Amino acid sequence: MSTFERIFHAVLFEVLAVSLSILGLIIFTEHNPQTLSGTMIVVASIAMVWNFIFNYIFDRFFPGNREERTMKLRVFFVLLFEAGLLFFTIPVMAYILNVSLIDAFWLDIGVTIFITIYALMFNYAYDNIRAFIIKKRRTELHVGIEY
Template sequence: MFTFSAPLRRLIYVLAFEAGAIALSTALLTRLGEGPAAESLGVSVLVTVIALIWNLVFNTGFEAAEHRFRLRRTLWLRALHALGFEGGLFLFTVPLYMGFYGVTFTEAVAMEAVLLLCFLIYTFFFTWGFDRLFPRPPLPARG
């Protein structure tokens, strides 16, 4: 196990998570978009940039709430974390798929639903494993 300061831990989390996300989303979008991987790689990188920004914003707020309410990272809290993150990302990506792939809103929602399901599982297991390998720093004592 490795212990880092909260900002460094957050940075390591985001970089590792997004590297895996590019690989996973490129494979999924190549299959869903029925096109060459190179085209889907561009969309994956753009989605990753969006997800990176959302990840920083969402996780900063999530950790602030953990500290404020002195929450323990249970499996249920991690499930809530994954749902919140993916739900927010859904709002950003549907318009992107509509524009890039030229699909209808319904088709873009269906594409995102497949990606959402895969990333919901990925997010849950990645974060659970990350917490085991890199435990969060201890909470400061209240005075």
């Protein structure tokens, strides 16, 4: 993936993740929607930077076609990514929401469980749609070439 595509992937992932997370937190907590929105925007910003760095490093250790990754590797990827993200986001959530680290941990675990499932589905779909588009473009290029 190019740097531009990595940025596109991260931004698309986070926009959808933030929107769905805010909605879930509004439904399941009694915190102010504006505070939750601000919190999730900060968390998403941290996650975007972590996503870019983590994907770059992960791709170095596990090269090859992303659409050919096994489900086992995808689950490993998501769990490792989310564990690293928790390290950075729990203190931030505790501070912004003015809750204890334990309360922030449980809030973040709820978001993390949702995001883990979402990330697995999002990346599977993204990788396969990307492969389809690339294959289609290659086919269109070959069709346009006269032999």
